[in-house]
Amino acid sequence: ALVPQSLDVANNRLSALPAALADCPRLKDANLRGNPLRDRRLEKMGRAEGGREETRRRKREKQQKKDGGDGERDEAEAVGKLLLKVLHVGDNPAPMVVRASPGVRDVRPYIVCCVLRGVQLRPGNAVRRFLSAQTKLHEDICEKRTAATIATHDLQLVKGPLTYSVLPPAELKITPLGRKEIKAKDLLRQLQVEAEEQRKQKKRQNVSGLHKYLQLLDGKDSYPCLVDAEGVVISFPPITNSEKTKIRKTTRDLFLEVTSDTSLQICKDVMDALILKIAELNRFTLENKEEGSGSDDESDALSGPVSVNPSQNTQQPLVVEQVRVVDMDGNLKVLYPSKTDLATVSSLLTVIR
Template identity: 65%
Template sequence: MAAAVVAEAPEPWPEVDLVEREQRRELLLTGPALEERVRAAGGRLPPRVFSLPLLHSLEVCGCASLREPGPGLARGLPRLRSLVLRGNALGPALSPELGPLPALRVLDLSGNALEELPPGRGLGPAEPPALPQLQSLNLSANRLRALPTELARCAPRLQTLNVARNRLRALPAELFALQLLSELAAADNELQELSPAVAGLPALKTLDLANNQLSEIPGELADCPKLKEINFKGNKLKDKRLEKMVNGCQPKSILEYLRVGGRGKGRGKTDGSEKEESRKKKRERKQKKESGEGEEEEVEEVNKLLIRILHVSENPTSMTVKVNPVVKDVRPYIVCAVVKGMNLKPGNALKRFLSMQTKLHEDICEKRTAATIATHDLKLIKGPLVYGAQSPQELKIVPLGRKEIKAKDLVRQLQLEAEEQRKQKKRQNVSGLHRYLHLLDGKENYPCLVDADNVVISFPPITNSEKTKIKTTTSDLFLEVTSATSLQICKDIMDTLILKMAELNKFTLENKEEQSLSDTEADGVSGPFNLQSNQNAEKDGSPPLIVEQVRVVDMEGSLKVLYPSKTDLDITASHITIIR
């Protein structure tokens, strides 16, 4: 007698069930449980997802098993406006099944493993355009070596393009035909030139080409009528004066320099006339110096970003972090540092600092899925610190902007708030801390950083404590970066964080912002910064930011991590000097 064949039950997809049953327009798929379900579906999304004709927003994040969206994406979702497939494993090529999507406005494929975008129906020539309404395209943090030449034809209404942190060697000339493009981010690639055709972008407001291999900046860039923000730091420009301006001046000054015929302009003067003018300027500078008028130019020469590393051997009171082995299966990696000399008091300095941290969380931290940053007022911490894990019922913290609460109750409170947000906005996406709750799914214990008074100062990846909150009077900070996946990711993000802090400090100093009158905490500047130090800095250049090494050890005291080590903060950009 033949054995009966029992069909396997399909993998459950409760999120899809809910969207289908309540006819919702947003679908969010994320969390540890997603991995197994996508793996069971062959590295794709289930076909049911593409039978939701009312769907406006589809977001699938942080799934290492997702290698392609799956067939039927374009055919089944004619009203889709936002498609976010961030932090998955898409690649090496994007499936041609992506497109056409006639209603799509936002496409985010960042943080994947894409090496190419095939011309096909998705991002190639099509009649009508494959993505006629697309306004924002994020391809950052992939492995792309080239962009399709058909991109402008495919998405003629594109306004924001982010291709940072890839391996691009050139931008296609066709890209400069996008009449509505206002933001172009292509930092951290291998670009060797910027085409003069950039002048064909009449709506361009922001251009970021930092950390590439550019040797010149075309003068035609000054012909972009709306350009306000530019970043060419980390490029080795032939015009050394222009390079210094790039590293220290406002965009308006750089564009004016290009406009009047600086050597980076790429048009006008011959090599001979350039050399003669260079000699003439040197003579003029010498004469000014002898007459005492050259002081301002000297400031430009020395006003670089200075970062001084203070070693453990030089600082007997250096902070130490002990790691409890219970955190191994929860969130095992942590890197810490102390930074002294921040000036957060004037104007909007604190606001810019917090905005910078938020942007890092969104970008290189991949919405906290790769790592989480926490910053504390060093003076409010008592060491040594212990990094460990506690049960949700035991862990207590005073979250930012809230009263003391157990982690279990905080998570429940945030879940209720998230549900209320969804009801009020009639959508599945939420904002604030609520976006990160899924990162705790399946965790029996939660990670935490505790000081010597047994006060929990950090609960990654959700929040840090109100008790160590950064204020305008804060000048000395304790920094932590934690990750569930990689120690190197922690170090890379800490490098970036410290560099950004140095840049912010220099910006605050150079712009001489007035102290905010609404600051009720203004009881005198904490740390080495005040009006007199600012005046001295104008003469001597920006004072260095001090970075103190922090040791991370096991419970027996054996060294696990020392940051920054000799190989950390290995920055070769011309506008930065590291004093070791």
């Protein structure tokens, strides 16, 4: 039998609620407003839920106005037609697992990962929009990477299981996006030289690109990294991820990673926002009649206006697969998405669990 997760009985003549509701353990929210309930505590619950939703709505509208006004709000509301399916670990015959070493505890302790299948990056400038959106999330919700850092990988190029670990700067080797393989200490020295050249050329203190994040590693004896089953470093947060797992136009399935030295909840909030943004972009790409092959350019790009045609609603739901983070003994540390994750975007996405 179907078990409801939400109940809307607003503006009826209910003076009491049936006791059978106690047999609905998966019920997450109930709209009870506008009913002459005898138990005033239930009325307060309804108002509290409505207040939380109103607060979320105002926050979304504020962010959307900041991002570009009514046009983007209309597009975001249209995302309500999306379906986001969550595939649980137990339903997946070969789930991805990340093992976290004890050393990350003192360097960058928090990591959240998941798999997202079914993205559309081939048409037009879809890749550029995807990368631009990631850059914007780094600037805003990630607070210029000081709160958290996002890394996105082509799942087909990720060899699991993965290990989240730390290495000394002289031992950590990575092939950064658009560069040749290099040791972490040499990469940071190279970026510092480039930053100084940037300042001299532009005659100002501000620098762009990876150079903005060098100070985030100041004072650390070891650097965090995500290593694949072949021993290759695919991510070096908060600086860069690897050319080996780079997102391309042919990418259909993603491995998403968010790390932080601040809190686990920040990682989850950023991951929620990232999945929502990818879902929006996916819908826009499928409904937009773009021509041309676009570019795989990894530089920051500003996306042009997207033409949305509501009549073309042939999209299959994106599938989110849970990823476990365990310690080196196999004990569970984090599972994403859990039952409480992706709840903040429920008004924009229908999550099938």
